[in-house]
Amino acid sequence: MRLVIEGLCVEVAGKEVLRGLDLSMDSGEVHVIMGPNGSGKSTLAHALAARPGYVVTAGSVTLGTTDVLALSASERARAGLLLALQQPLEVPGVRPLEMLRAAGADPVGLRERMSAEAARLGLRDEVLDRFVNVDLSGGERKRAEVVQVGVLRPAFAVFDEIDSGLDVDALGAVARRLDAATREWGCGVLAITHFRRLLHELTPTKIHVVSAGRVVATGGPELAEVLERDGYEPFRALP
Template sequence: MTSERVLCIEGLCAKAGDAHILGGIDLEVRPGEVHAIMGPNGSGKSTLSHVLMGRPGYEVTAGSVTLDGTDLLELAPWERAQAGLFLALQHPTEVPGVSLESMLVEAAVAGGRDPDGIRAALVVEAERIGFDEKFLGRPVNVDLSGGEKKRNEALQMSVIRPRYAVLDEIDSGLDVDALAAVARRVQDATDETGLGVLVITHFSRLLEVLEPDRVHVLSHGRIHTSGGPELAEELEADGYTGILGEAVDAPEVAVELGLGPDPFADPLA
């Protein structure tokens, strides 16, 4: 049986500690599509990205996530990556003593792929994305500026060639040139390798280069509104209150639990 190619998120609910953060997310990303997730601070955007990759500290309480038919929630984080999911972190971790190349080589070996071409691929992709080649020899993310770390995430994505990429605020901390380079590279991947993209962002600036097929506005752990690229322009003009209206008020569940003013703020962010 051949499975339909789609990253399918259905009724996804998750909590961190006692805080319920995702309250039922439904989303389908198909190859080549770009979906933008926007929303105010604390709406659950980053939590969604972490839960998809299986970061420790979150508990999925309901729902499912499948990647081209594979149940992702059953898998360890590294198995999710091997299944074809990539997560570009909002705050890429510094890993002293581990080189970019050795990390990607081990990932390739674990996936049964030939690691021999990784060095060459790194050089080619670094050039393409404007990542200074001198950084390739450094331990992962160590002593890189915020912007270089984001380029490094995009670089790794290009070398790993996942089927779906979740980009968590890849635009934060990037200058205009870097933003354009990263966005262009992601856009190219959607065309060249059919990469499906879930891009989480605060700003429509990114979406001027990386054109979304769909825009979803997240609020209090749910998708409040979905629309075409015009929704991002609307947000730019009217802000979240204009779109979300009364939905920016705390939902009943927070009152019931007696939580603080922002119960959906990501405690691990």
């Protein structure tokens, strides 16, 4: 299956933030988005997640033959798109088990599968019985989102600031889990990150540099070294 984003333009609060963003990836691939603060990375994640206030004014997003932009947030999840935002939303009154059932997870042995995934990530099991994201540390939230990946087995998982709030050990565990997901069921992983550390255990198929709302460069893993050395300045798009 292929996820194709073409010419995506998104307005936020009356301002055009994404200005013709193109990106496509196949199942089983790992694509990484890097870029300076304010370049529109989170806006892409929000628009894919159908968050209110992120208005798509042009372009298309297709998952196989499905027009993603025509679907509601929950329909997108059922179509196989899992979106983990930079600040995971708190859902008081709803526990992860109920949320995963609502998202279409097979109820048979669900709690056990959740426990097995949490153990792989070094997430305390007790966290799985609290309300979704309520009173969780940043690192616990990220790991709880990755538990969802292992349980729901989405076709594509998109992570905004995948490494924020994670210590190096947790980052390694998350990276290894997602790397395994690409092989276990051909999960496609689109990860937004600032840090090269993640790429030690999750080898990207491609790295995309986003600047001023567009992909301005695409390359292989070596692009991360170039960014580390030269920063984003050489890639900055004209405003």
